[in-house]
Amino acid sequence: MGNEAKTCPWESISDFYSVDEYELFARWMDEQVTTGEAVEVAVTRPFVDVPVLGERWFRHAASGVVWRLVRPDEPLTGFFEQVT
Numbered sequence: 001m002g003n004e005a006k007t008c009p010w011e012s013i014s015d016f017y018s019v020d021e022y023e024l025f026a027r028w029m030d031e032q033v034t035t036g037e038a039v040e041v042a043v044t045r046p047f048v049d050v051p052v053l054g055e056r057w058f059r060h061a062a063s064g065v066v067w068r069l070v071r072p073d074e075p076l077t078g079f080f081e082q083v084t
Helices: 019-034
Strands: 038-041 056-060 066-070 079-082
Touching: 019 038, 019 056, 019 066
Parallel strands: none
Antiparallel strands: 038 056, 056 066, 066 079
16 A cells, blocks of 8 residues: 555646636646645746747646646647646
């Protein structure tokens, strides 16, 4: 007991339907950080070399898996995907 690998329950989001949907999800991720479920980490390999996108990375605390959250910016609809 206690040695089992932790899995990350987060799922990829390929498109946000609106900026409001993105903002709601970003607030949820901020709550994950506040509760210790996640840690925001430095972006080390940006999706694209355009800082305007507002890319943020989060590590799931229990599993160590890192995810990227990219803000919508026309024509890009934004997304949330696993990095490691």
